[in-house]
Amino acid sequence: MPAMNMNLGQYVPTGSIIHRLDPRAKLFSMLILISAVFPSKTYTGVVICFGVLMMIVSLSKISWRSVIRSAKPVLFLAVFTMIFHVAAGIFRDGDILQSVISGAFMAVRLVILMMFAVMLPLTTSPLELADGLDAIFRPLERFRFPANEVSMMIAMALRFIPLLMEETDKIMRAQLSRGARLDQGNIFQRVKAFMPVLIPLIVIIFRRADEIAVAMEARGYDGGKGRTRRKPLAWRLRDSLVVLMSVTGVGIFFALGL
């Protein structure tokens, strides 16, 4: 099968303790941890963040390879940030070494941040994530917010990302063999040259969406009304502990000025 190098945050089932946590607990803890990585200014801070990440990854039994592969789209951004930072630093005060160091620091932080973020979809199946979001959004239903529909939409999008990546790869190959030049010319020429890939992809997305809607209706999906769950969300002690640990940990982190 064709190599897929872009499986963005695709669920990897291992049945670990992290996988079994309540999706709401995971979502909440992830947001808190990210809020710590984002403003951290010291090396110690970044090292601690990385330590926590290592702990989570090893507990989740997911290989580093999958984590790195999921964070790949951001690696590009990180390199770009670094180059930009270095160039700006040199321009500002001419200290090459210092700007390289601070650029690298910035890039590393960005990568760690992304890795924290991808741990959520990697350890939570799309449907579970939808249930979690549904429960979180539920109070908003009073303001006519379609909580169930929105969370189901997010879950379906996550479910179909890998499939659409595969389709994109296949269409690109087909157009390349018809002589398309996808990788030449300036940005405008490239955008134009990408049309033979983009248009079929949009057609496929619409057709799939249509067929999925029909199949879901045929299986009795009628919005969230009266829908029950095989495994209803159950908030356990360990979920409270995880949230408590994240909050205190990050609180101490900030108090120490890391």
Next chain:
Amino acid sequence: MLKEKSRNNPPLIEVCSVSFSYGKNNTGRALNRVSFFVTRGERVAILGHNGSGKSTLAKIMGGIIDPSEGYCMVNGKKIQEMDFRELRGTIGMLFQDPENQIVAAMLEDDVAFAPENQGLTPDEIQLRVDMALSQTDMLKKKDSAVSALSGGEKQRAALAGVLAANVECLILDEPTAMLDPSGRRKIEKVLRLLHAEGMTIIQITHQLESESFSDIQKVIVLSKGGVKWKGTVNEFWDNAEILGFSVPDSLKIQRYCDVKGIIFPEGLANLVHRQQKEESSSTYHDKFLVDGLSFRYDEKSYALRDIHADIHAGEWLSIIGRSGSGKSTLVQHLNALYKIQEGKIYFDGLPLPQKGAEVHTLRQRTGLVFQNPEDQLFSATVKEELEFAPKNAGFKGDELDSAVIYGLECAGLSRDFLMRSPLALSGGERRLVAIASVLSAKPEVIVLDEPLAGLDASYQRKILGMLARLRDEGRTVVTVTHDLDMALHCSDRILLLRDSRVINEGKPDEIIRDIMDATKPEAWPEVLRISDEIRKVNPDFPLIYDYEEFSRCLQ
């Protein structure tokens, strides 16, 4: 008395004078006054070619769309007047592409979707899930992620997802069209068991599978939106050719035996005398020479391992092997979509270019048609679509115009197609346009991945005819397929792959034994299966895969 009884026990599904139009004011009429009924526990096949309106009918019976005229009743109630949950708990639908029916990442989560929608308790849901998984023989995959399943398993997972709703009737719209022979056969086995347990099954298809005919009680033939014919399976086979469907070879041979009073198939053992085939030996030159090619996607898994093969100029070569055997990876090397990692490929005696402008020339000379190529059309008109490849190859002016006409004529499409939108064509026409859009660059070699998949018999014949003409013009044709019927009947030579390696290569007759060893009997042509059966009685019996040859031998 009788009347009373029929009112108490109405047919499960009753289609009453149903019409359907896609456009307004009766334009784009897909169905025209269709009427029939299906009783409880019956297994019905609705047969029709592409564009006969059969999928529209399926959606109307399943209550997905409403008919423009007429109505459809389930258990004596009009569908439109039924409660949503009651309807969905009675009728289940299975479609062609399993990917578009599976909503969850884990198998059990997905199967639970329907009972969850029905508002059952967690325990009840789990019971339904276990039941549906065991009915579809998927229990051992219980904890799998959907992405780890094969195509056939995915479709059985989708079927489990439908069964978990505890329905009384299944409507299946070409559920095996995208599967390989063994996946197809497993689904068929599950359906037979379900039918034996009392499930009502309505199967929509363009060709009856030989495994299922003994099980089907009623056949309804749909043509141009109307019911053209109704009857039993046996009656259907008597009329099949008039109705435009081909009779399976096994059935023809069986009938021959019945007429002659021979016991099938053992009685045939001493009857067959094989005639010597004329051997034509000719000199050839290699179009492609593959020498020790290996390829891997990552450190662990090889996709190709030490491949040696040659593709002769002007021949039709079939590359066969199961899914995942490396066929697609191999052909994508031929126009440098994959770069060579190990080994060498020669094209007309020269090393295959790997980068730069030469690659573009190579891609013009070697055209590659992917699986389901109709998904790659993007232009507003067929003309623009056909211009894309030759324009990229540097064709201009008259040369470009004549290239477009060439592509169109190869595909047997008339000139009034040029200004039409590819998106507005039928599935079969779109396939032809997609192949034409590669041929318009006038490639010397044309490679096609599963060119017949999902097409009805008339379009399959069109494409096979086109490929034979291209070969006769002197172009080299390479088809990649798991369809042994096509490979054995049409191609000059066969390259057999298994587990990333070449098993053998040669003329169909020369390597038939290796092909049989490398594939499962359900993938063999029916005549080959029968002759293998006879050989168990008489080992001298020849291995024949062609019905014409078989019947010649009998005379």
